[in-house]
Amino acid sequence: MANHEIHGKTVLIAGGAKNLGGLIARDLASHGAKAVVIHYNSASTKQAAEETVAAVKQAGAAAIALQADLTSAAAVETLFADAIAAVGRPDIAINTVGKVLKKPFTEISEAEYDEMSAVNSKSAFFFLREAGRHVNDNGKIVTLVTSLLGAFTPFYAAYAGTKAPVEHFTRAAAQEFGARGISVTAVGPGPMDTPFFYPAEGADAVAYHKTAAALSKLSKTGLTDIQDVVPFIRHLVSDGWWITGQTILINGGYTTK
Incomplete structure (x- = not known):
């Protein structure tokens, strides 16, 4: 039986500077990861990445921050190469990168579609390839998607629509990598109480999302708390290795499939 513990493992987290990615980095370090590579997208996130690196080191793991715009295959290749040069080949690769656009279908420009596709689909495809x-x-490989993949709703065509291909990427990768014992999953949180959520939503929509989940009344904000998502990620990259090729919606009953 292969060793599926986190202890002693090397982790690469795309989008690992803050919010859910930053908490995953801290959590895996606290559970014995040997090294954690923190990817961040731009200079605006550099300070958060450095703070996460410091927290990971305080937890006893080695850590490094690497900056890259992952919307090109070459950038994803370089991220993996630099991570391997710094701390060795990863045992766990987690991609939390994503971009939200909430807009009527008829108002979405080609440039907006191209950007959403590059961030949500293309980067995920090449992250899985390099992983x-x-x-x-x-x-273990995990990609963050969205619970909107289980929704029948307007205005998120470009967001959920460009996350949707990751479901098939995940199934294909799980089949192709399974012979090497690698599990591949996608995780779709519900609307999360992070700065990632609020800019795209008006006050009425925020109020709706805070009451939409079956378990909303048990949440501090009514939204998905990143603290409630992290244990599932930890499970998938350790004892939950037998789950593969699946999209798992972690949302308190916000949507289902």
């Missing part, structure tokens, strides 16, 4: 090339045997 398949470089993650150690018996490794």
